[in-house]
Amino acid sequence: MLQRVRSDDGSTLVEFVVSTTALAAMLLALVQVGVVLHVRTTLRAEAAEGARVAAAADRTPSDGADHARSLARGSFPRLRPTAASGRERVEGVPTVWVELHAGVPLVGWFAGTAHLSVRAHALEEGR
Template sequence: MSRPRGERGSAVVDFVLVLVVLVPVFLGVLQVALVMHVRNTLASAASEGARYAATLDRGPADGAARTRRQIDGAVSGRFADDIEAHPATVDGAPGVEVVVHATVPALGIGGPGVSLTVTGHAVEEQRP
């Protein structure tokens, strides 16, 4: 089947026009997936650190160290640079709060990123 003379090469133009729309959409979905993965990992590590710090004979510094190890093992140590752990009140009871601040770079390659702040809370164990 032959094309009329005026339509030769139009498939290339159509491909480029579709690619101009699909590539940014695909990269945007990838960025959202990366940010959600890092956010969920940080939240899990902060909660684990808070629970660890709330056990008997442990303190906020132990929880921050545990959170740092969890993040370093799961994603990257660069996300574990800004971790705060301090005593807090959780639902009216004494507890521990672990806060993690991190920036996820654009598509993981640098440049302006997405700032995240996640917290983990736990009620302290009491001696019987």
């Protein structure tokens, strides 16, 4: 009778390829989360700066939007951020808001885009 001899020859290579692929995918996902959080945090800070500029007594909301857009384009020129602004009352207090929008590429340029939108408020100075 012929008996089949089972050997583990070559199984280490297969295990290495499978585990390395999974590890690389997890690392790429972790880097992507870090990039999105970095962009979001930076846009939030720039929107807040734009809102503070717009809240000054001699400025308009569009001045703040222009300032925030300028800061965001300086930080992320390839994302082509856009800005909007306006006035509103929050619990009876006059405020100015500035909103920034940008698209962040997911896992390189081939996986699509995550659209981020951040909004910041500032109290209007004596109007």
